[in-house]
Amino acid sequence: MKDSKLILIVEDSDDDFYATLRAFKRDGNLSNPLQRCEDGQEALDYLKEPWSEEHLKPAIILLDLNLPGLDGRHVLKKIKQDKRLCNIPVVVLTTSNDEKDIEECYELGANTYIQKPVKLDSLFEAIQKLKDYWFQIAILPKGD
Amino acid sequence: MINNIGNSAQRLKLAVAVVLSGVVISVLVSVRIWSLSIDQHNLLIKRTSMAKSELIEHHFASSMPAIINALERMRNRWIARKGPPFSEWQLDAQDYVNDHAGLRAVEWVNKDYIVKWVVPLEGNESAVDLDLTFEANRKHALDQARDLKTYTLSKPVQLVQGGKGFLAYFPIFVGSEFEGFILGVFDVSLLVDSLLPHKFIEDHNIEILSGNEVMYSKKEAERTYDERTGHTHSFTLYDVKWDIAVWPRKIKAGTEDSNIHYIALVNGVLISLLAGVALFYLLKSLISESIISAKDAEHKATLENAIDGIITLDSNGVIRSVNGTAEQIFDRQRGNLIGQKLSVLFAEPYKTDYEQCVWREEQLGEGCVEIGKVQRVAGMLKNGHVFPLDLGITTFEIHKEQLFCCVVKDMSIAVKLAEEKEKLIQQLSKSNEELDNFAYIASHDLKEPLRAIQNHACFLKEDYEPILGSDGVYKLDRLVYLGAKMERLISDLMYYSRLGREEPDMARFNMVSAIKSTKSRLSEALEEHNVVVTFSSDFPAVYGNRTRIEELLYNLIVNGYKYNLSDKKAINIRFDENLKAFCVEDNGIGIDSQFGNDVFKIFKRLNSPKKFGEGSGAGLTIAQKIVERHGGRIWYESELGSGTRFYFTLKDDNQNNEGQ
Numbered sequence: 001m002k003d004s005k006l007i008l009i010v011e012d013s014d015d016d017f018y019a020t021l022r023a024f025k026r027d028g029n030l031s032n033p034l035q036r037c038e039d040g041q042e043a044l045d046y047l048k049e050p051w052s053e054e055h056l057k058p059a060i061i062l063l064d065l066n067l068p069g070l071d072g073r074h075v076l077k078k079i080k081q082d083k084r085l086c087n088i089p090v091v092v093l094t095t096s097n098d099e100k101d102i103e104e105c106y107e108l109g110a111n112t113y114i115q116k117p118v119k120l121d122s123l124f125e126a127i128q129k130l131k132d133y134w135f136q137i138a139i140l141p142k143g144d
Numbered sequence: 145m146i147n148n149i150g151n152s153a154q155r156l157k158l159a160v161a162v163v164l165s166g167v168v169i170s171v172l173v174s175v176r177i178w179s180l181s182i183d184q185h186n187l188l189i190k191r192t193s194m195a196k197s198e199l200i201e202h203h204f205a206s207s208m209p210a211i212i213n214a215l216e217r218m219r220n221r222w223i224a225r226k227g228p229p230f231s232e233w234q235l236d237a238q239d240y241v242n243d244h245a246g247l248r249a250v251e252w253v254n255k256d257y258i259v260k261w262v263v264p265l266e267g268n269e270s271a272v273d274l275d276l277t278f279e280a281n282r283k284h285a286l287d288q289a290r291d292l293k294t295y296t297l298s299k300p301v302q303l304v305q306g307g308k309g310f311l312a313y314f315p316i317f318v319g320s321e322f323e324g325f326i327l328g329v330f331d332v333s334l335l336v337d338s339l340l341p342h343k344f345i346e347d348h349n350i351e352i353l354s355g356n357e358v359m360y361s362k363k364e365a366e367r368t369y370d371e372r373t374g375h376t377h378s379f380t381l382y383d384v385k386w387d388i389a390v391w392p393r394k395i396k397a398g399t400e401d402s403n404i405h406y407i408a409l410v411n412g413v414l415i416s417l418l419a420g421v422a423l424f425y426l427l428k429s430l431i432s433e434s435i436i437s438a439k440d441a442e443h444k445a446t447l448e449n450a451i452d453g454i455i456t457l458d459s460n461g462v463i464r465s466v467n468g469t470a471e472q473i474f475d476r477q478r479g480n481l482i483g484q485k486l487s488v489l490f491a492e493p494y495k496t497d498y499e500q501c502v503w504r505e506e507q508l509g510e511g512c513v514e515i516g517k518v519q520r521v522a523g524m525l526k527n528g529h530v531f532p533l534d535l536g537i538t539t540f541e542i543h544k545e546q547l548f549c550c551v552v553k554d555m556s557i558a559v560k561l562a563e564e565k566e567k568l569i570q571q572l573s574k575s576n577e578e579l580d581n582f583a584y585i586a587s588h589d590l591k592e593p594l595r596a597i598q599n600h601a602c603f604l605k606e607d608y609e610p611i612l613g614s615d616g617v618y619k620l621d622r623l624v625y626l627g628a629k630m631e632r633l634i635s636d637l638m639y640y641s642r643l644g645r646e647e648p649d650m651a652r653f654n655m656v657s658a659i660k661s662t663k664s665r666l667s668e669a670l671e672e673h674n675v676v677v678t679f680s681s682d683f684p685a686v687y688g689n690r691t692r693i694e695e696l697l698y699n700l701i702v703n704g705y706k707y708n709l710s711d712k713k714a715i716n717i718r719f720d721e722n723l724k725a726f727c728v729e730d731n732g733i734g735i736d737s738q739f740g741n742d743v744f745k746i747f748k749r750l751n752s753p754k755k756f757g758e759g760s761g762a763g764l765t766i767a768q769k770i771v772e773r774h775g776g777r778i779w780y781e782s783e784l785g786s787g788t789r790f791y792f793t794l795k796d797d798n799q800n801n802e803g804q
Contacts, residue, residue: 013592013596015592015593015595015596015599015600016592016595016596018599018603019596019599019603022603066588066592095588095591095592095595096588098642116595118595118598118628118631118635119598119628120598120599120602123599
């Protein structure tokens with residue numbers, strides 16, 4: 001049965017998106033629908049639309065910080081300030097390990113901060129753990 | 145002359161020498177005058193003595209022949225009367241005795257040398273019937289007179305009547321018949337006493353000698369003859385040699401006169417000493433004055449040539465004097481400034497401030513500069529050019545008048561330099577910031593495509609491994625490896641640039657605990673490489689960012705065992721009290737001195753990675769950056785083959801305390 005818990009990935013880099021996607025599909029059975037936005041504006045546009053069968057509310061958002069135009073911090077801020085969206089867990093997945101970025105993201109309401117691992121194996125491992133945690137251990141709020 | 149001689153101490157010494165020699169010379173002159181005066185005085189006395197002795201001789205020489213003539217006349221009368229009767233002879237003799245004081249007695253001696261008649265009888269009783277042959281001297285004289293038929297004088301003899309004298313024998317021949325002698329007894333004492341008035345002898349000692357026989361002596365026992373004041377006159381009378389010695393009595397030489405000489409001497413010496421003291425003080429005051437005037441000139445020249453402008457104001461803030469530097473600063477002659485208010489030299493708003501300020505020590509701070517402080521004001525030239533000027537005012541009192549001393553300094557160049565420096569610093573820090581940002585952004589942006597390359601290499605390998613074959617797989621692995629290496633370089637670069645940008649949180653912490661936690665972080669690697677890390681327990685308290693200091697230790701420890709071929713790799717951490725520096729010492733391969741500070745250059749590797757393992761070559765660069773960010777210094781001492789000691793200092797704890 002198709003799981004309706006949508007994973008929203010905000011990632012400008014095709015390569016990174018591909019790697020992340022591959023990591024999610026590594027164990028062969030990704031039942032969740034996936035939605036990709038290539039920049040901040042596109043993500044906000046998606047989140048603005050009313051939810052429907054065709055336009056699912058994301059169960060979790062994977063957010064890159066360095067985005068063209070509106071960057072990830074801005075998107076995170078908008079999400080966390082929006083009553084309609086603030087209960088969606090946001091996982092910041094970024095190359096930066098700058099303490100300032102980490103601190104800022106948590107202040108803005110990020111639920112998790114993950115540095116994109118350098119090695120692919122580590123990325124696979126990280127995504128696997130993320131999947132396990134958010135979709136098997138944690139209980140997410142129900143979609144509308 | 146005095147002014148030409150060096151310092152005041154030398155001048156004073158010279159003055160003392162002049163005065164002392166003056167006093168010595170003056171005292172010597174006084175003594176000489178005293179001695180000359182005594183000599184002169186003695187000479188005068190000697191002349192008196194000489195005159196007196198000559199006078200005595202003169203009396204001798206004039207009275208002796210008279211007596212001799214008288215006695216000769218008596219003898220001739222005896223011959224003419226062919227023996228006079230005694231009464232007639234007696235009268236005759238008595239007349240002569242009365243007339244001639246030195247003649248003690250006239251006697252008639254018969255042909256048998258026996259005294260028969262004596263006039264006067266009184267006082268001469270012992271001579272009556274005296275046989276004159278009793279004494280050889282007398283007999284010889286009598287014989288000689290009888291034989292020569294002429295009068296003879298005896299040698300000085302002790303008179304039988306007492307006293308000393310001599311005898312004159314006049315042989316009497318009536319026809320050829322010898323009838324004896326007329327004999328005159330000369331008593332020298334009587335002769336002298338009769339010749340000399342009392343006054344004449346009362347202030348002189350007199351001694352008359354004939355041969356060595358003292359014939360007459362009238363002298364004080366305590367005063368012996370003195371050649372300086374006395375005189376001895378010698379003469380011969382009737383073949384007898386006489387010496388008449390005359391010298392002053394004590395009364396004459398007198399204490400009065402000699403006291404005068406001593407008083408004169410003491411007076412002279414005292415005057416010399418007093419004059420010396422007076423002269424010394426005079427010279428001293430002259431020298432002091434010359435020193436004061438020289439100092440005055442020096443002070444004036446110092447003020448005139450001071451680097452800063454100096455302006456003196458009276459109690460109303462009106463200019464009294466201006467030095468040369470102040471003239472130059474304001475480009476005005478002092479003649480135009482003296483008498484004007486200080487405010488004419490300033491531009492607004494200081495011009496008004498200083499026009500209105502109250503020139504009282506305690507009130508000057510209100511609106512103007514406080515006494516003893518320096519204020520930056522705006523100076524103004526005549527042409528209106530305004531320039532920055534530092535002004536400091538002090539106050540002092542002369543003759544109960546409150547004066548003010550203003551020191552002014554043209555700050556145009558200093559201000560311009562400071563502005564330029566500030567501008568350069570701003571430019572430099574901006575450029576540094578840009579560089580840091582650039583390094584961060586560039587390295588960050590480099591990472592993404594790099595990671596993608598690696599990822600795709602991995603995907604390629606996963607998806608197409610059977611098609612690629614072992615050669616293709618090797619090349620893909622190589623691609624991943626090189627990508628990872630570049631990733632590490634970029635990471636280090638990013639980290640390095642972050643160290644430059646961040647302002648680390650500083651705190652005081654214990655070095656031992658920082659070492660312990662670094663050791664535990666490295667525990668696996670240390671075990672793997674067989675490394676023993678030891679450390680001492682006495683470290684000074686450290687003030688810094690603990691995370692960064694641990695990274696510093698981490699880098700130095702890793703460096704210590706990585707480039708180390710010993711079986712038992714040992715690293716020791718301690719604090720060197722002499723160098724006041726932390727020291728991380730290893731027993732590794734050491735660093736060739738030719739590399740110097742190259743070890744601290746980023747990505748600089750001194751050894752082959754194949755031999756000592758991979759590394760980006762940024763460890764020591766990062767260590768250096770951490771030390772520098774803590775205000776310290778890092779350096780090393782090494783001997784090739786026997787290890788390296790890395791030393792580092794951190795900013796002094798006390799300085800940080802002050803800065804907190």
